[in-house]
Amino acid sequence: MASHRFHGTLCVEGNEPLTTRTDYVNKYPSTLQTTSYNFAGTKTTGEVCMGVVKAPVLFNKNSLQHFADLELLSQKKHSKSAFINPVTGKKKEIECVRVDGGYDEGPSHLEVQYWWTVRHLKCSSHAELVTLRNSSASLRNRVELQNGCLALCHANLFIPSTLHGSCTLESGKVNEEVLKNNLGSAIDVYISHVDVPHVPLQKSI
Numbered sequence: 001m002a003s004h005r006f007h008g009t010l011c012v013e014g015n016e017p018l019t020t021r022t023d024y025v026n027k028y029p030s031t032l033q034t035t036s037y038n039f040a041g042t043k044t045t046g047e048v049c050m051g052v053v054k055a056p057v058l059f060n061k062n063s064l065q066h067f068a069d070l071e072l073l074s075q076k077k078h079s080k081s082a083f084i085n086p087v088t089g090k091k092k093e094i095e096c097v098r099v100d101g102g103y104d105e106g107p108s109h110l111e112v113q114y115w116w117t118v119r120h121l122k123c124s125s126h127a128e129l130v131t132l133r134n135s136s137a138s139l140r141n142r143v144e145l146q147n148g149c150l151a152l153c154h155a156n157l158f159i160p161s162t163l164h165g166s167c168t169l170e171s172g173k174v175n176e177e178v179l180k181n182n183l184g185s186a187i188d189v190y191i192s193h194v195d196v197p198h199v200p201l202q203k204s205i
Contacts, residue, residue, distance in 0.1 A: 028174045029056035030161035030183065032190055034150060035069060036100035036133075038142045039082035048082040049146050053190055055183035057176070063111040066099060067119050095120075096129040100143045153194035159186045 032055055039048040052069045059065070073079045085092050101112075120128035133143040161167060163186060167179040 026161060026167075027172075028161075028167055028179055030167075030179075030186075031056065032159075032183075032186060033061070035065065036143050036146050036150065037069065037073065038098035038146055039079070040096050040098065040142075044085055044087050045081045047142070048079055049142075050076075050079050050082075051146075051150060053187050055187060057180055057183055058187075063109065064115050066101070066112070067115040070097070070119055091123060091125070093126045094129060095123065095125050095127070096131075098131045098143045099133070100147060101132045150194060154190070157190070157193055159189050161186060163189070 032053055034051045034053050037050045037052070039045075039050075041047040050073055052072065054061075054065075059068075074083045083092060083095070084090070116128055116130055133147075134141050137144075139145075161179075161182050164181045165178055167174055167182055169175050
């Protein structure tokens, strides 16, 4: 690999120049995304911090994603206390969710509101309180602070997108099956590096 795509360099076999940044970009989506969720502490439950790791080919960003994420998180033992009262064993009457949502997935959008309403009706809760992150108030924003901790965990972490072989066929086309397999393994590697006992991350499948 040359150090720059416009300026190739002469290389001696076994003594190739190394580069920390490449100008070559994959022809397929390979960037992992973590959506952060924060559930406020109550009299019976401590604060719960969770993240759902997604890959664009396996689970694209869409207005349904928060609904799907909460369905997943409500079944995990680490986050059960955010949905079930540990004293009574019954579903909590109010779900209070702080979510790391961007401009394209915020609760202000009608389709996103629809799926939050579906969640509310399905759980038969008295209220569904959703708070979107505010990046300009990071010091008072629990999700932004959670994102900051996550950034420290994955700083300088590089996971190749070819863990099970190249995603590109000889014809130049992308092998979708290999790509999905590679991204699934990349998610596992990512979680193993950044997961800590008190802030479990969940894999989206």
